[in-house]
Amino acid sequence: MALVDISDLTIGFGADETKPPVVDGVDISIGKGEIVALVGESGSGKSMTALSIVGLLPERGRVRAGRVLFEGEDLLAFDEAGLRSVRGARIGMIFQEPMTSLNPVLTVGEQLVEALIVHEGLSKAESRKRAVAMLERTGIDHAERRLRQYPHEFSGGMRQRVMIAMMMALKPALLIADEPTTALDVTIQAQILDLLREMVRDLDTSLLLITHDMGVVAEMADRVVVMRNGQVVEHGECRSIFAAPQAEYTRKLLAAVPTLDDPTRTTTAASFGSEVLRLADVSRSFGGGGLFSRQAPLKAVDGVTLSVQAGETLALVGESGSGKSTLGRLAMRLETPDHGWVMVSGKDITRLSGRGLRRMRRAIQMIFQDPYASLDPRFSIGRTIAEPMILEGSVPRSVVRERVGALLERAGLSAAMAARMPHELSGGQRQRVAIARALAVNPQIIVADEPTSALDVSVQAKILDLMIELQEADSLAYLFITHDLAVVRRIAHRVAVMRKGRIVELGAAADVLERPIHPYTRALIAAAPVPDPARRRERRHGMPETEGAAAGHPGEWRAVGDQHWVLA
């Protein structure tokens, strides 16, 4: 008999029954020791479903109908006390945000032992022992000392380990993990996923994994439940769903997911036009100085040299803190390099300022990650797109209007949208507007900083298609900054892998992705979840120790193939 058996679960906001529910007659069952992935895009109601199991729905969330059988008992019928005895003890939960999921003013130890004391009435000493054991089990060394530390002294990955330790300490029957790795870098994600898998296996705990990432699903799940607009559109064996998705939506979803086997955009450097952007040995440091700050300045970008040619996409890949965004801003001259040069179509703009800089900048535009913040909330869409043209002054005001309409249509929107305000648009639409704005001054290159990572996969795909289409239309160049190798494969001609402010590997997308040389590149690729259960493979833990080479002395460039270099 299933451990959890959810049937006809219906959840809505507020008492008003007439409002459409956010979860609508969902049935899910989870077997003992089974890993079930609950997949869906934002707003699909997957998280609400999960939260309702342990009765932790937000403020106004109400269960309108259904049963949640757990070990044969209907949790929905439980009172607060009853639920409390289940929470933590029988059902654990892990949340998306490791940075905020732990109480900043309590030591990790205090937070670890709480549950033990409450549920098992262990003594302080005993519970501490258990806590230490759990920490070590989750791969945190010096556990004893670590207990006395505060969350802010842990990295994101570490905190997620602590969460796991905390929740697994009581050997629950079910662990609910809500997007447990979404906020983490791929390499860390890989480690956490491995850890999760191991733990549930060893402790024979069932895992309900809520995620939007098909890659993660493929990596982890035994069975998959696909949700959309509060309803289950499909569920079944992981392999079979990936192999032969039944539901229309599932198919679209899978189609949209870029995989690491798609062909890369192979084109040789020769086929590109003139050089539009050149960064020569640019460096930029932050912090340091200041009356009381003693710590050394952080080298965000450290002597990077690269160039982008008309019509090509150079993908800048790296994990958070690798300095890739700073590099993008340097190219835009939103930051000024400490040393090195920035050349846009052959002109040095490093030392330009004021009017001169403004004129040059038009050749290089930018698209940002957060679609909600990238448009001035007080500007109508039309005004936003018109701004660059008006500033450029080349376009007579009379025709600006038509141009805006045209641009909107090029970006896949209707000219009518010019009248709209940003808050009336969806994320994807905003990103399209951002693109339209970037195109307004027909730049030669666009710096795109994680333009799709805030979007759902289906939307992501559309935006990428649009960008490619635009590029091919009038040999536009992209400096495409991302952490997602799958996206890279989809759009990049060449790839530069960045780590700790340096480029560690640079070459044609095919070369770098298929024949990675640098250990870090290897690790990245190895870590990237492959949206194909068939090719699930055990991975080695942790990061290869390339520290010596990467961190210490610069190291040398070595050509390892045609247009393919690594730092060694």
Next chain:
Amino acid sequence: MLRFLGQRAAMGLLTIFVTTIAVTLLIHLVPGDPVEIMYAQSQGTTPEQLEAMRSKLGLDQPIPVQYVQYIGRLLEGDLGVTIRGQQPVAQLLMQRLPNTLALAALAMLIATLIGVPLGFLAAYKRGTVLDGLLMVTAIAGISIPHFWLGLLLLFWLAVDLGLLPVAGSGPLNIVLPALTLGLSNAAIVARMTRSAMIDVMSQDFIRTAHAKGLSKGKVLRRHVLRAGLVPVVTVMGLQFTFMMGGAIVVENIFAWNGIGRLALEAIFQRDYPVIQGFILVFATTVVVVMLALDAVYALLDPRIRRS
């Protein structure tokens, strides 16, 4: 943490430094000649005497020189003498500072004892009728001018009912002013506490705590309260400055013999040495107290303590 406190201390010193400059300039912005005012009541003073006093106060010197002299005297604890009666200013201020501090402190205690629990309760019961009621009361409380409240209390409790002494410096006399000040600030504290607590309650780690199966009470005590304390302390800091400001008014209603009353008399009497001294002492006090609160703050928040 030391670094954090170091920065705050530096800020404080800067503030005091600026104050001393402002204070020296103050007397020059005054319409009319302070020395004239000084001798206004004395008949038949000769210009020579005025000159003598001028050079005695160093007013005949260029301003930078005056400033240096002022600092010099300051370091000796000399804030000059009052124009009326030529009493030593430093002594007057020091006599009364404790009274003002006592008033502010007691008022703050009252405000805290009333405001924090109510604010916490409102946050906990947020969205309920009780919450609404509390918050309406709070906003009304903020809107009542404290000098009015003070008078009402004075006339009602002291004059009509004769429950409390009406004026003087007996131990009972602090009750009314402290009550006035405390009550009108309790409302602010309650509001600030509420929003601080609500911030905390909406944090992920509270959800985590619930997910662990902790009881509501335990979550509130161990997690919400501990984490909420940090912002509340910051609120307290602001409160204290309000209190010091309010004290100036309230002292004058209840004839509480603090620096506020001294200052007001001085302003009416155009007794500039007193005004100067007052501003300096007041600013310094605020700086010191804020510094102390920063220390508490740092201790409460590991993110600062451990840096």
Next chain:
Amino acid sequence: MTDATETQVAADGDTRQGRAPFFLRLVRQPSGAIGLLIVAVLVVMAIFADQIAPYSPIKMAAGKPLTGPSADHLLGTDEFGRDMFSRIVYGSRLTMQIGLIAVGISLSIGTLIGLVAAYAGGFIEKLLMRSTDVVFSFTETLIALAFVAVLGPSLENAMIAVGIAGVPFYARTCYASALGEEGKPYFEASIAAGAGHGRLLFLHLLPNVVPTMIVIATLGLSNAILAAAALSFLGLGAQPPTPEWGAMLSAGRDFFNRAPWLMLYPGLAIALTVLAFNILGDALREALDPKSRERS
């Protein structure tokens, strides 16, 4: 409300719901409606004081001295037989002036400092914000007192004093929210588009800090009115026979035994006005940023 997906060519997944027009959102909240109502009444009183008030506020012996509320003297008369109702009505005019002028000063100077500091950055930023911090730690009351001490007691000086005293707070708030906006991509986008200082400051930054500043200013009004009243109460503000509420209140206390209304009504008037601006401010904040409901 517009659901973008309907009219939309490329329906890109989730669509944020459009929001009701601002004014609706404001008056939908009871507090907003009430606050707005009271403020409206006050404004009318202030503007049409001449028509509303049955007597001149400074006409002595308009009635028998110290008579209680009655038909021809709604709020009674003071020790000179001046009509309290008329004085209160004219007082509202003063109070409005005081509030607006004081806040005007704080707001304009504060916003300017905040904006420039946030935008310019570097040394200017440090200089401006450090100095505001310094001034801030003087506390408003002290600054106000110091000003009056130098300029001498008068209503005008009280207004200026309160206004100046408020500057640091406005500057800080504006600075904070301006920094927030500056960090957002749209700002850098228009830098990339080649926008100049003026445009960035006044077309992008300013409009986006305005909502915050409006809220602050509304709440600030109540603050300023209280502060100015306190100064007048202490005799450092309005001078006789000005029908300023704080001054009236303080004059009324001598008659607490025989004519309590002299102390009561001015106090009530102040409290009510301040209350109105307070709740209106809260409502505004909520209407502008629904997330803040919790934080009220």
Next chain:
Amino acid sequence: MSMRTRLTSALLALAASTAIPATASAGDIVWARYGDIDSLDPHRATSTLSLQVWSLIYDTLLATDKDGKPVPNLAKSWESNEEGTEYTFMLHEGAVCHDGTPLDANDVKYTVDQAFDEENPSVTKASWGPISAVEVVDPTTVKFTLEKPFVALIPFLADSFSSIICDSNEGKDGFGTSVAIGSGPWKFDSWTKGDQIVLEKNPDYENYGKLADNPGAPYEDRLLITTVPEPQARLAGLKTGAIDVAEPPLDDVAMLKESGDLDIVTAENTGQNVFFEFAVHRPPFDDERARKAVAHATDPEAAISLIYGDLSMPEQCPISRGVFGNDQEFCAEHRPRYDPEKATELLGELGYGPDNPLEVNLLVWTGGKRDKLAEVFQAQLMQVGITADIQMMDIGTMNARVRQENENPEGKGSMDMMTWSWYDPDILYALWHSPGAYRGYTSPELDAMLEETRVLTDPDERRKAVEEVMAYLLEKAIHVPLYTPGWEWVFAVRPEVEGFKVAPFVYPIFSDVKIADEG
């Protein structure tokens, strides 16, 4: 004396202030006043509040009888030469200072020398007159030598302005603040500024001539003089018994009189004079007609009865009742009396009218309901088209301000409701003899007349001279008398307090006070 305070002493003060303050107990008289003294040093202040306290701690060579005439006190007798340039005083033997040292001629000399101290002269230096030397003939005989005659010296020595300071104060750190050795009926114990002054009875006190029935030490042990600014608070204190004597809220006096649960004592012969004066060196008040217009436009009778009821009375003369030379009928003939039409007409001549109102500042000293009175005058002036902008200020500031206004050749017209209290017509000399206390109106003929009033030793001649001066001042509307008394003249006393009385020039006497224990 040193004006310095080392931080240490400040800290000491801090420690002191945190100690529990003296609270009233049996045998204590509690006297509450709206304000505090400025200094314990009689050479450092002029406020009535200060003088009243000095009169309790210090003694004077002479004293005043109930009509304000000088009588022997510490000095059992005195004589002067014909020219009136030498005065010799014979002192009682056996008078002692609070520190036990005998009070003799040296203390008198010390006091006068302090008044004329080069570096730091008394703020009342001028009132001591042209004293050129003080000489100790023998311990009980002291001789004053004057450059020229000065008849006002005798009444001056009867006033507490001339309090005799024991020379044992010499060099004492904190004299005037924490030290005050006198020989009066009460010993100084402590002073917390802004809060209270504690006096203990002086057991060795002998009353030689002060206006009190009690020949020796006060009956009660201590006198606590506390500061309670809020009138209603004082009243409450009186009602609850926390306060024995205090100035009640003037508005409640009538009520109190009826209810009778408190005795009301009003001072007589206060010598206080409240009057209008003007900035006469610039328009409009450089013109006699403008000043007269103001005098005609204002109606003191009405105003005073509205504000003070029967507590105060209109005063026709520049020197008030109880002062030598005061004569209501005489003054009434010369003072411009209430007559709005006349005022309007005069203003018309000057080109002011409804369309062109005369705008002036009216400076007023805070307290004593003078602000309210000023509002009435303001309203009356409004009737004839004078808009007066009332400016309240402390008396010290006002003195300075009035002087500035007089020295300032242009600017808005300025008038002020000035207040002076003196025991002798010589005040007119101080006020109006060039250069004039406030650099106000002066003229050679007025100077001449005033000098006369100083030197004429024969009372009747002097009276004539004084009347001349008054007539001159009134007719030119230089000094427009309004009313007397003007401040701190009403006392409410708890029934069980017996024997409280007020000497001329508002000096309360506590030597006779006995507090009957209730029940």
